[in-house]
Amino acid sequence: MPQISRRQALSLIPAASLLVGAGRWEAVARPGAAAADAATDHSRLLRNTIEIFAGDAGSNVRPEVAGKLAAVARTARSRLSAMDDAGDGELFAGQPLGASDVALRNSYQYLYEIALATATEGADSELAGDVDVQRRVADGLVWLHENYYGDQSQGYYGNWYNWEIGISTHVSKTLALLADVVRDYRPDLIPTYVASMDAYLREGENGDVDLDSRFHTGANLADITANRVIQGALLGDDARIGKAISDQSTVFATIDPYNLRHGVTDGYYQDGSFIQHHSVAYTGSYGKALLTRVVQSVKMLDGTSYASGGDLVDVVRGWVVNGFAPLIFEGWMMEIVKGRAVSRTTTGYTDVGIIVEAIVDLADYLDGDDARALQGYVKFIRSTSRATLNPDGFVSPVTIAKYADVLADDSIPAADVNPPERSVAFNAMDKTVHLRPGFAFALARSSDRISKYEYMNGENLMPWFQADGAHYLYLSGQDQTKAFGVDFYTVVSPYRLPGVTAPVEERLTVPELYGGFWYENPEHPLGFTSSSESQNTYVYFPRGTNRHSGGAVLGAYGATGMVQSDDVPYVDKQAGVLPEDFVAYQNARSTKSWFMLDDEVVVLAAGIDGQGGRDAVTTLDSRIADVSDELSVVGASRDGREWSGTGTADVAWLRYANSTEGVAVGYVMLDAARVNVDLEQVTRSRRVVRASNPDTQVTKNVFGVSVFHPAGDGPATLAYALVPDADEAQLRAYPDGGLSVLANNPRVQAIKHTGLGLIAANVFGDGWQAAGHVAVHGPASVLVRQDGDETTVAVSDPTMNRADISVVVRGRPMTLVSADDGVELRPAHGGIRLNVRTHQAYGRTFTARLRAR
CATH class of the missing domain: 2.60.220.10 (Polysaccharide lyase family 8-like, C-terminal)
Structure with missing residues (x-):
């Protein structure tokens, strides 16, 4: 993928208003005509920002945009009603303030949503251009600041993100949308709020970004700096804009693990990997947020002297082609790169919709074949996705219109940017993807470099084995919301994820262990608080302790291996590093390989041991289906007799088929092993995986193939092949290719x-x-x-x-x-x-x- 170093990224920033001094960017005074140019830049930047979120006269009269504008107006009316119904200690009904950072963030978001409706030029709504409503928003900002935000000694409770990013994002956009009205009606409001937002940047340095801070990296850094660019335009502050652009430029630099800048491991790597939170594979969540933010920044700066050159845009194009595209299968974002977001109810197709919006905008800044390739990819995603991509969910009305233009352009053929057959070793984030026309195989590994999972704030409550060789086999033509997503984690046992060898035991979630969303022990030398490094290391996203995790690619074929290990918490607990009441679990042991070919994925496992006298179970696969789906399980025993149904048997092969969805998977045993086949109906609430999910009961048929390893039998071996879309004749003849x-x-x-x-x-x-x-x-x-x-x-x-x-x-x-x-x-x-x-x-x-x- 296109790469860029930190030095190269800085060299591409225009010199306007900037110089390098004392190791940081500083403003150059703009005298006379140059000062007028600066004012023009600031005005253009704010106009661009408004157009991103509220559209313009051209986009807002397009029929394709009408649904988006209607939704904006509908949301604003709902927020105004909630404002009317607010009780004591509330700006909006149902959002009690004073102790909840989430309620405060929501209150600012609701003000932004009202402001947005008033700023939508040409919208068919009584709210468009309503100065009285705009002044009501300004009054709301004043009230929140005077009572719940302006006193920093009373703020900064709960999640740091809300104070440094979430609230600031809503406030900055609201002030941009209403800048003219606010300057006339509440002239002190903009400088007052900017000063407070600076004061809440506590993980920074003197109210500004600190590139040495572990909080100011990757997507978080892009968010903070984009906000500061808007704030600089509002204040007419070149120094703030220039420093923010300089800081944001660091996210374009390809991470060199042997020459880290500011100790940062977050960002994109040479092989297309993306990491956030220092060790979490995160393309599908923070990665898409970073993509969105940097593309929005390009649009904000367009036409100003701050605008960057095309080389940075080409870097982002490389992210799309080599970082995102291999992880998108028929419009679905794969589970292996979502961190704790796998437990949320809106992932998968929704994730890809966000990425498509960024791609549409990005193509505008590319030329020729590069632009057409991305536009063709947008069409390809739409044509292959099993979910209808609704552009009403786009942030920008302007992009909705551009998207419609791309779809209507018959000269642009729908085309994948992936070759038809592709195998990708994302070794920098311990993930592997293998693509074929009929299926995609995604593998989650871990090591002493990359976390075994991510849990945080009551999200992804049972994550323990998600990167212990868990795989996800996506089958062409299937609606992936029925196969994976939150419902998969809800009904499939966390000990029976596909591909995982797990000890036979019951583990407790963090809330069950400690009565809260994290382990609290600030008196311990490691200082366990909600956002402490120790919390990250031992609770939120612990790493493994094995070095061996990775593989090679030859053309479209791949081989990868991993040694299963204990995580850091268990090892350090045995060493006496952690408090007595801290609970850590020992893992099972295995050495595993995955060999990814044309028709099959071959899996070998050796040294399988539950450790500590425990039994272990290796799950060859787990699949879910709607209870109304027509399912069948057939196979043959090693003596050639037909076999079907469930139970334990010494089989040569099995075939699971979902006739309703039109998909099937074959399982071929390459050594002698007694296989357990299960098919049961499971009902659970989505809250078992995420505390804030709606208490929705999910009922699915859960199919599982596993092998039991008794503790007394010693280390075991296992060899099998996954054969997507196999029919019975193919499985009977297996291995016909001489495997x-x-x-x-x-x-x-x-x-x-x-x-x-x-x-x-x-x-x-x-x-x-x-x-x-x-x-x-x-x-x-x-x-x-x-x-x-x-x-x-x-x-x-x-x-x-x-x-x-x-x-x-x-x-x-x-x-x-x-x-x-x-x-x-x-x-x-x-x-x-x-x-x-x-x-x-x-x-x-x-x-x-x-x-x-």
Whole structure:
């Protein structure tokens, strides 16, 4: 993907009004005509901001925008009614103030929503241009400031985000929408509020952004700086605008894990990964928020002397093509990159709608083929999504009109920016995606670099195994809200997520353990408070303790491996680092590999152990279906007899089919194992996964395939294949393509596929390990494919800390055709040896093409 360093990002910021001094951006005085230019810039910036949120005369007369404008007016009328019905200590009925930061944030949001309706030019609403209502909003701002916001000694309770970002976002936009009225009616309101917003930026430095703060990174930094740009325009303050643009530019820089700036690991990586909260894979939540904010910033600055060059826009285009697109399947955002947001009721298709809006806007700032490719991708998402994308949910009326224009342009063909077959190793965030025309396979891994899960503030209450090799198999043509999303986590046992090996035990949620949404112990040396680093490390998003997690990609094929480990809380609790009343759970153990091919995903597991005398269960798959769906489960035992239904059996293969949805999955056992097949109706409230969810009872049929590992049997092994959309004839003949397991133990796991001419291996042990005619000096992930006289080798370091890896391919003498930098070819007895320089490659795949002499 396009990359940009911190230095390059700064170099692309226009020099207007800015200079570098004492390591930070400072204002240059604009005398005479230059000051007039600055005023023009500020006016244009505010006009752009209004157009983003309220539309303009051109967009607001479009019939496609009418639904959005009607919704804006309807919401505003509802808020005004709530204002009329407010009781003591409320600005809006149902939002009692004084102790709830959420109620205060909501009150500011409601004022913004009223202001928005009054600022929608050309809208068919009595609220449009109503100065009396606008003054009522201004009065509301005054009342909130005087009673609940202006005294900083009484504020900043609850969640820091509301005080530093949430409230400031609503206030800044409201003041931008009503700037002219406010300056006339309440002339002190803008400087008063800006001063207070600065005072609440407590995680910053002197009321400004601090790039060394762990709170001012990624999407959070983009939010804060975008707000400060608006505030600068309102005040006519070049220095504020310039500093905010400079600070925001850092989010465009590709994260170099070996040369971190300000210690920040949040942001986009070379392989397309996105991290927020320092160690959480978060493309589908914070990542989309960052995308939205930076595109809005480009639009805000458009036509001013602050506007950035096209190189930054091209970086964002790279985010879309290599960061977002592989994670979107038929209009659905995959679960593996949502953090705690997986427990929310509006994810998946809604997430992608937000991304589509940003893509439509981004295409406006690109030229030629790049613009058409993104526009074609917008059409592709719309044509393949099982949910109707409703542009009324877009933030901007202007973008709704642009979206309609894209759809109506017959010269733009619908086209995916992904190739039809693609395998992506997001090693920087421990995730893997494998795409084929009929399915997508998404795998969540973890390590000592990346968190096992994210829990926070009562969201995602039972997350314990979500990155312990959990997979999600998305099938083409299926409505994914019926297969995954919040209902999947609601009814599927957290111990039976697909692909997971879990100990047999019952765990308690954070509220059950501690009576609140976090562990409170400020007197402990680690200082456990709601937003403390210790809370992050041990409660909200703990990391694993294993180094080995990653894999290699060869063309559209992939191999990845992971060593399952305890998390940091358990290890540190055993070491006496944590308080006595802090509860930590021991994990199971396993060494696992996933080999992703054309028709199947092969999974090998070894060293399976529940630890501590506990049994363990490995879940091959769990799927949900509506109770009215027609389901069937058939298979064959190893002696060839037909098998169907549920129970425990020594089967050779199984096939689960949902005839109503038109989807099926086959499961082929590649070694002897007694499989448990379950199909039961489960009813639970959505609140079991998120405390603030509506108490909606969900009833689903839950299908599960699992293997039980008794504690007394010692470490176990398991080998199987997932075969999407397989029919019975295909499964009976399996493995017709010549698939075989070469090794499956804690040192090396490898397969051979004769039909593809492929050997794929994950080596976990140190030293040389053999996989067919390939030998690897591990640890390493390796794929070797022979096609006629050519052999292609792909190598990656899944530990991220090896200086080099050696691979020997035995057979005919070969010469080097081409290779990535860092690959050397040397002769070896009976074959050739590749030495691959993996120093500071951070899991990147190195590829070499060889030809037989």
